[in-house]
Amino acid sequence: MEILKIADLHAFIEEKEVIKGVNLTVNTNEIHAIMGPNGAGKTTFINVIMGNPKYKISSGDILFKGKSILNLSVSERARLGIFQSFQYPEEISGVTFMNFLKLAYEKVHPEKQMNVLEFGDMLLKTADSLKIDRDFLKRYVNLGFSGGERKKSEILQLNVLNPQIALLDETDSGLDIDALKVVSDGINHAAEMGMSVVLVTHYKRILDYVKPNFVHIFIDGQIIKTGGIEIAEELEKSGYEEVRL
Ligand code: ADP
Ligand code: MG
Secondary structure, three states: OOOEEEEEEEEOOOOOEEEEEEEEEEEEEOEEEEOOOOOHHHHHHHHHHHOOOEEEEEEEEEEEOOOEEEOOOHHHHHHOOOEOOOOOOOEEEEHHHHHHHHHHHHOOOOOOOOOHHHHHHHHHHHHHHHHHHHHHHHHHOOOOOOOHHHHHHHHHHHHHHHHEEEEEOOOOOOOOOHHHHHHHHHHHHHHHOOEEEEEEEOOHHHHHHHOEEEEEEEEEOOOEEEOOHHHHHHHHHHHHHHHHH
């Protein structure tokens, strides 16, 4: 089933065209990796799908299960089942991670309310299954989290909120190998539960653990090439300039 369809999308920030005609279709359960150099517009692309109002769409469409979502706000898109991770998550002091997750869950799933005990139980089970330390849940959101802990917190959030599609931006950056494994397992686990994933990454490394169905090369606001994992291998060897040819 088709979850997300991006049709000839053009988007601007501050008068500058950053997304220059992108097409992408993501079906249920598929993992799509998007790779590209710095400044190519990958983060912008993810923000535009989520509906960040900083960006202006000049033409094209974004369809979720066949319906345009261009007129929906970020939170309406989240309620439909679109999840975005943040490249630079913010600290929120005074809110424990557990409470933060409960609030987020209530916002995204208003129809599936759980009491504190039920929610806590589900949260502990999810944390355990992802090998994420339970103590983590009592800490304030992102306060003093290391880079790896922030990424783990995103993956826990992803598995608790259980969206239909996850847009993950540089989830692998700055991770040591153990954290990379936890994060990758969390993404694979989410995909096994039926989620679709768009994974933006700079390096091939995470693709040794998360197996994408498609790899897209994103350069200068466009997807210039699509294929399987072999494209990422080619890229590793020869760099973006060669792949473009
Ligand atoms: P990537 O994630 O591929 O590194 P970005 O989407 O962050 O690329 O950036 C794409 C282009 O858009 C860059 O040239 C960047 O300078 C520009 N850009 C991104 N955000 C802003 C902003 N808030 N204001 C002005 N230009 C921006
Ligand atoms: Mg980026």
